Amino acid sequence: MKGIRRVGPPLLLLAPSIILMAVFVYGLIAANFATSITDNHTAAQATGQKPSVVVWFDNYVELLKTDDFQHSLWNLILFTVVFLAGAMIMGFIWAWILERPSKGEGIFRSIYLFPMAVSFVASGVVWRWLLNSNVDDKASGLNRLFQIVGLDWLQNPWWNHITFGIAAIAIPAIWQLSGYVMALFLAGFRGIPDELREAARMDGATEWQLYRHVLFPQLAPIALSALVIIGHMSLKSFDLIMSISTAANYQTKVPAIDMFLLKNSWDYANSAAVGTVLLVIVAVIIIPYLWWTNRKEDSR
Amino acid sequence: MSTTALITTEGAVPAPAPVGNGRAGRVTWRTIRYALAIIGVIVVLIPVYVLLITSFKAPGDASPTRAWALPENWTLDNWKGAWSALWPSMLRSFEIVIPSAIISSVLGSLNGFVLSRWSFRGANIVFACILFGMFIPYQAVMIPLSQLVTNMHIPNGVPSLILLHVVFGIPITTLIMRNYYVTVPHELVEAARVDGAGMLRTYWSVILPISIPSFVVVLIWQFTNAWNDFLFAVFFSSSANGPVTLALNNLANGSVLQDYGVSMAGALLASFPPLLVYIILGKYFVGGLMSGSVKG
DSSP states (O other), X not given: OHHHHHHHHHHHHHHHHHHHHIIIIIIHHHHHXXXXXXXXXXXXXXXXXXXXXXXTTHHHHHHHHSHHHHHHHHHHHHHHHHHHHHHHHHHHHHHHHHSSOOTTHHHHHHHHHGGGGSOHHHHHHHHHHHTOOOOGGGOOHHHHHHHHTTOGGGOOOGGGOTTTHHHHHHHXXXXXXXXXXXXXXXXXXXXXXXXXXXXXXXXXXXXHHHIIIIIHHHHHHHHHHHHHHHHHHHHTOOHHHHHHSOTTOGGGOOXXXXXXXXXXXXXXXXXXXXXXXXXXXXXHHHHHHHHHHHHHHHTO | OTTGGXXXXXXXXXXXXXXXXXXXXXXXXXXXXXXXXXXXXXXXXXXXXXXXXXXXXXXXXXXXXXXXXXXXXXXXXXXXXXXXXXXXXXHHHHHHHHHHHHHHHHHHHHHHHHHHHSOOTTHHHHHHHHHHHHHSOGGGTHXXXXXXXXXXXXXXXXXXXXXXXXXXXXXHHXXXXXHHHTTSOHHHHHHHHHTTOOHHHHIIIIIGGGOHHHHHHHHHHHHHHHHHOOHHHHHHXXXXXOOHHHHHHHHHHSSSSOOHHHHHHHHHHHHHHXXXXXXXXXXXXXXXXXXXXXXX
C-alpha cells in the first residue's frame, strides 16, 4: 500500500506523456512493422478497400536486393562519412582556436554557431545556387568563385555527379553543424581543470604530448557524444536533400527520400519497410549509447 | 547523459587563464589562431553574402558573370515578391509553433520534476524510454502516423502539426528540464516535504518559481525546431495550409525557371524569426543546444 502511495502520484503526473510516447512512438513503430510485412503495395490496399496478406520478410529481402535501394544505402554511407568527418574536424579546429580566452571570442563563437538557427530548407536555397553544376562560361556559384580566384581546375558538377553527388550535399550539412560540434568541444576544453595542464607541463610534456596524453583522452567522451548526435541526424537527412536536389534525383537519393517517394506512390508496405530499416540502423547506434551514458551517470 | 552533464543554464564556464611558454611563441600562436578564426568567419558568412546580394538584384542582373558582384541597381522587388508569397504561411507557422512550444514545455517541466526530484523506483527506465523517442527516425512511424491522424479526424495543416510538435517535443523538453532540476538542491524539495507539501504543491511553490531560465531554454528550443521543421510539414500539410518552410520550398523549387532573387529573399525572410531569437537570446539557445539536443 505504501509503495503505491509513493509511486502513484508521480506516475499519474507522468501519465499523459507516457501514454503519448507509448502510442506515438512504440505503438506506431509496431504498427509500421506490421504494415511492412504485408503485401500492401497498392492504393486500394492502403485505403483499406482491398485486404492485405502477411508476407513476412519478403519486402525486406526484395528491397535489399534491388540496385535502387542499395544505391540509397551507399549514398547514405557516403553522405554520413563525409558529413561526420567534416563537421568533427571543423568543429574541433574552431574549438581549439577559441579555447584560450581572447578578444572577440564571443563574436567568433556566435558567428560559427549561427547556421544552427537556420532551417535546412532556407540554407538549401542558397546552397543550391552555390553548388550549381555549370562550369566555365556558364558557371555561377562556387564554380564561378573558383574561376575568380584562379582555381579553375576545382570546378566540378557538385551534387549532379552520379556517384559522389551526395557528398556535395554534405558540405552544407557541415556548414550548418560544425558550430554545434565546436560548442560541445569548447565545453569539453573548459571542463578540463587547469591543474592537469600545469602538472603535465611541470613534468616537461611538449605541447603535442599534452594534447596526446592529457587533453584528447579528456575530450574523448565529448567526441563520442558529438559523433552519435550528428551521426543519427545524418542518417535521417531529408530536408537538405529535398531542397537542394529533388526527391526524384537518383544521384542524391537516400532511404529517407525513398520512404517519402514510396508513400506517395501508395506502396505502403515498402515505404514502411524502408522506415524500419532506418530505425534499425539508428537503434544500433543509439541504444548502446543511451545505455552507456546512463551507466556513467549512475556511477557518478 | 554525458552531453547533458555539460549543461549549465548560464552556458558559460569560466575560461582558463592563458598560459604560454615564452613571449615570442605566444605572439605567433595568437596570430595563427586569429588568422584561422577569421578564415572561418569568411567561410561561414559566404552564403550570407550571396543571399543578401542576390536578394537585391533585378532579374536581368543575375547573369553568371556577375554572380558574385554587388547588384548593379538595388531593387526591393524580390523582397516584395517573397513577402506576398510567404506571409500567409509565416502566420500559420506562428499559429503552429507558439502553442506547441508552450504545451510541450509544460509537459516537459512536469516530467522533468518528477523524474529528478520526486523520483520512484524505475524512473530511470521511464526516462530512457521517453528519451528514445527523440532519436527515432520519424520515417519509421510516418505511415501509421498519417493513418492515425486521419482516423482521429484531425485536419491536416495547423491542428495536426501542433499535435505532432507537442508529442515529439516531449523527449527533448523532458531532457532539458530534468537536467535543470537535477541542479536544484535536494534540501529545497525535502524542506517542502517535511512541511507536509504534496507533490503538486511542491512543484507549484518550490520548483516552478525557479524554473524560468529552463523554460526560456526549452521554449526557444521548441520554437526554433518547430519553425524549421520540414519533414512533418511535407507529410501533414499542403501549400494552402502549411508552414513557411513548405511555402519556401515551393517558392524555390516549384517553377521550372529558377528565380533566385525571390527565393533568396524568401529564405532570409523565413529565417528571420529564429535568427532574431538567436541574436537576442543566444545564451539560452546555446543552453538548449548543449543539453544533447538535436535538430530535425
